[in-house]
Amino acid sequence: MNITLRVWRQKGPDDKGRMVTYKVEDVSPDMSFLEMLDVLNERLILEGEEPVAFDHDCREGICGACGVVIDGEAHGPETTTTCQLxxxxxxxxxxxxxxxxRAKAFPVIKDLVVDRGAFDRIIQAGGYISAPTGTxxxxxxxxxxxxxxxRAFDAATCIGCGACVAACPNASGMLFTAAKVTHLGMLPQGQPEREARxxxxxxxxxxxDFGGCTNxxxxxxxxxKGIPLDTISQLNRDLLGSLSSGAAE
Amino acid sequence: MALKSAMAVTGVILVLFLIAHMYGNLNAFAGQEAFDTYSHHLRELGEPMLPHGGFLWIMRVVLLASVLIHTYAAVALWRRAGRARPVRYQVTKRVQRSYSSYTMRYGGIMIALFTVFHVLHLTTNTIHPGGRSESPYERMVAGFQPEFWYVTLFYVAAVIAVGFHLRHGIWSALATLGINRQSRQRSLNIIATVIAAALTIGFLLTPLSVTFGLVE
Structure with missing residues (x-):
């Protein structure tokens, strides 16, 4: 296969960035999307150009490191991670x-790599349970x-890839937040901090600076990972309950 | 969150009002007397506990407050969404979102402008195609005559915009208020579609019947 790629190139956080077009030839249909980018990068390195930076790690669809918007869809045309496309x-x-x-909360570090530290800080704010000691x-x-x-397990499968934010017209991170709230809220271990969380x-x-959810x-x-949309409603329910009981103060 | 809850609650108030408003409109099919009496009775509602027109004024205050809060929340969320994505995508694709969900904001603006016109037209009668009248029924019939087809067209467009706005709005309000569950998601969406469709048809019937001479 011969593919024409239009890729976002941005030298660093302060660079303005632009789309650059590359031809990638002799692509095998069995290659993953990231392998196709590898082929492009090897060529760019040989030609003495800067390779396209993109995040990846396990390449098995379980770590959540990879993720780009392909033809306007987060992770591309299949419902899977970019590495499994x-x-x-x-x-x-x-x-x-x-x-x-694309989100203010996910600033671009270089090319296709964004900083998803905002997700870590959301988890730090309450996505944990108090650790019991002893045996x-x-x-x-x-x-x-x-x-x-x-249900807890379904919600716990979230890998924090950020596709929910990328796809949201409001750039809201509600599905990610709701997945963690649901995961811990369904289990007895998550109850002590449930309202504050x-x-x-x-x-x-x-x-x-994520946007607001408009469902x-x-x-x-x-x-x-197929995190269900109704986790957001569960989060809303917990939030309204928590605010009206004043337990979070 | 406070914004979204405010949006949902005021939205529900406005939907309930629309249902009552549609019921009032449909009185047109029972003739001039029924329509005008209904309108008159609205002013007598709650008497003698309330002064003449008291109920109506309470409703107006509640509705105006709802509209203002709804608009304020919408503008605030819109601005937040704009800030949340300072660099836009070059290519975007709708995966599953409905037409109604991505026209909420523009539809809302159109409905707000229409409401101003609608109140000036049929409530205060400041704008009076076909002449002024003391009778609400005559105001309505005069306004939707075939020669004022552009008035009717504007109403039809606005009512359809309301329908789309409600289609996503009702679903979204229920989800925001925490009512959605996976097992209910389908039913809630069907309920939203049915209410939106019923209100659209209900509101279209009266002006179109006048234009096409079924109500004179």
């Missing part, structure tokens, strides 16, 4: 536009209903 999802001769996640409790000491455990995490979310649902549609 293959070139067979495109056709020979396609022109593909590649852009970094590990018996596995059956605090029973969890199957449905609750499943939701308020602190949402406050941090807003402080990081459009693009986040859940592009989420490679």
């Amino acid at each position: 293959h070139m067979r999802s495109f056709s020979d001769g396609d022109t593909i536009t590649v852009e970094p996640w 590990a409790p018996d596995a059956h000491a605090s029973p969890v209903p199957k449905a609750d455990a499943d 939701v308020v602190q995490m949402v406050n941090q979310h807003d402080e990081e 459009i649902g693009e986040c859940a549609a592009v989420c490679p």
Whole structure:
């Protein structure tokens, strides 16, 4: 396959940045999207040019490091991570536009690499449980209903890739925040801090300059882990409950 | 969050008002007397506990406050969204979002402008195509005559905009108030569509019936 790539190039955080067009030839349909970028980069290095910087780590769809907007869709046309997207999802001769996640909270470091530290700070604000000391409790000491455990687990599969923010027309990080609030809120271990957690995490979310959620649902549609949209409603429920009881003060 | 809750609650108030407003409009099909009496009774509602027109003024204050809060919250969230994405994408694609969800803000502006016109037209009668009248029924019938087709057209466009606005708005308000669950998501969306469609059709019936001579 021969592909024309339009890639966002930006030398550093203060550079203005621009789209640059590259031809990538002899692309195998079995290559992953990142492997195709590797091929381009090897060529750029040989030609003495700066390779295109992009984030990646496990390349198995479980770490959440990779992620770019491909033809206007976070992680591209398949509902998966960019590393698990293959070139067979495109056709020979396609022109593909590649852009970094666009959000004030995710400033571009270089080319396609953004700083997602805002997510870490949201987790630091309340995405944890108080650590009990002593020996590990018996596995059956605090029973969890199957449905609750499943839901907690579904929410816990969030890998923090940031596609929800990238896809949101408001650049809101609500799905990410809601996934963690739901994960911990469904389990007995998460109860002591439950009311304070939701308020602190949402406050941090807003402080990081993410936009507000308007329930459009693009986040859940592009989420490679299928975090359900209703986690946001669960967060809202917890938040309204917490604010009205005043427990968060 | 306070903004979004305010948006949702005031939105619900406005939807409830629209349902009552549509019921009032449909009285037109029962003739001039029924329509004018209904309008008159609105002013007598709550008497003698309330002064003449007292109920109506309470409603007006509540509605105006709702509209102002709704608008303020919308503008604040809009500005926040703008700040949250200072560099825009070169290519964007709708994955699943509906037409109504991405026209909320522009639709809202159109509805606000329409509401001003609508109040000047049929409430205060400052704008009076087809002549002034003391009878609300005559004001309405005169305003939607075929020769004022542009007035009717504006109403039709605005009512359709309201329909789209409600389609996403009702769903969004319910989700913001924490009512959405995965098992209910489909039902909530259907409820939003049904209410939006019912209000759109209900509001279109009266002016179009006048224009096409079914109500005289």
